[in-house]
Amino acid sequence: MSQEKDLSRRKFLKSGILAAGALAVGSSIFHTQVAEAAPEGGHCEPAKFPYPYVQRDPEKAKVDGYAGYGKLKCSYGCFEAIIGQLREKIGYPYTHVPTEVLAWGGTGAGGWGTLCGALIGAATAINYTMEKKDADKLVSELLGWYCDFPFPQYEPPAGKALEYEGKLGTSVAGSPLCHVSVSVWCDATGMKAESKARSERCARITADVAAKTVELLNAFHSKNFKAEYKNEAVDDCMQCHGKGRSLENTRGMMDCQQCHTDVDPNDLVDHIKRSWNMLD
């Protein structure tokens, strides 16, 4: 396995650096270099997953997320806002995370309007600091919060907006999908989907999501995270469609009603009768 080979070559190299330190006693400049390198000699070896975390600042995440949107849009913006703060505080291994690799998430994945890109960047940042089983819980909580949050709330300093100055109308998407989030906001505000105002909205959402993600990470890593999100309407549908139930023909937590508009959540008996051709 070339990974193993690579690893052992690095261990060899590392021991070489230490050997050089021994050889170089008497050369005070070089001695200083080795003394600095020794405790961190692992820099050349891949860091252990998950990466370390220290408490970070949600307010700074807003500013950095917003700025990141200006560079490579929402998914990169959110990812860089979180990884960037960890890089600043911890250094390696975060210095070796090329945050540009999440830029694909913009416009909900290459223009498709699927999962909001800010969430794609945020979720990946979360997973850097914890195992999948924990990341799943935080990501789920973040998506739930996103569905219910009246975006956007962040406001850049006056005169410093990326695309559009001043207050923007808000809306609650009810969905973690870019396509739905944008469409609901356009309906609520009368703004156009490709306008500068809409792009500004997404920049501010990037700020809001980055800050919430840092809050969740701070809570988790200080053992104060508790999953709170619930969607009772989805739970109702899953009474028949979910795991271990009579139909068990779907998965997920997105609001059912938003797409299944032919089902009245207040009259599920009608839905069942229609589905089974039992209407009078």
Next chain:
Amino acid sequence: MSQEKDLSRRKFLKSGILAAGALAVGSSIFHTQVAEAAPEGGHCEPAKFPYPYVQRDPEKAKVDGYAGYGKLKCSYGCFEAIIGQLREKIGYPYTHVPTEVLAWGGTGAGGWGTLCGALIGAATAINYTMEKKDADKLVSELLGWYCDFPFPQYEPPAGKALEYEGKLGTSVAGSPLCHVSVSVWCDATGMKAESKARSERCARITADVAAKTVELLNAFHSKNFKAEYKNEAVDDCMQCHGKGRSLENTRGMMDCQQCHTDVDPNDLVDHIKRSWNMLD
């Protein structure tokens, strides 16, 4: 900026290693180490984005993607299938990519059923090797292919299946969303959404998506990639709802009809009349 500080510290350290090499002439063991390290001295510095790419094997991606699903599900499986092959061939910087960080994508993001996790892992792997503007094109093409592909096609060797032996029924999701992809398959095959057969299906989808992604990457990096996907039904809707059009109230490329079931794509005049309360 601590990143800059960190970088310059490493340049300093690197020059120290070379200085040590000069000091150590005469020590043949150490000299060998330095000779090996010198051309690759940048290992301790963050690699430049995008990372290098060499032609890889789609068939191996299937096997690795399938195995990866067994470890940490679809998103990790697809990501590891691609990054792992690059790590094996190129070594650094792919040795420093902790592929576990994409595991959150399983079940379409922390259990939500949004973007299929295999696509999340694949898209991130794509973006490691190219800038956003190119990654967007490949990701879009991959999602389009996913919508139209009769999953699953990969078959593990007899007796070696992860969850369910033998052939599985196929379906065309018409969507890049996990929730839709699973539901359509359950409807088509009569299988349960939480069954071992469904999990096996997702493992095989991971294999199929990983292989397609390697094909797209091979094509792009040999200058043979050409975007082909089109969805004319979406284009029809975007004649009013899309960029620069009268409504311009949405974004995205997901099939409209799959959720907007109240619209007959063969009778858009009826849809327009209904929307404007112009029905007789």
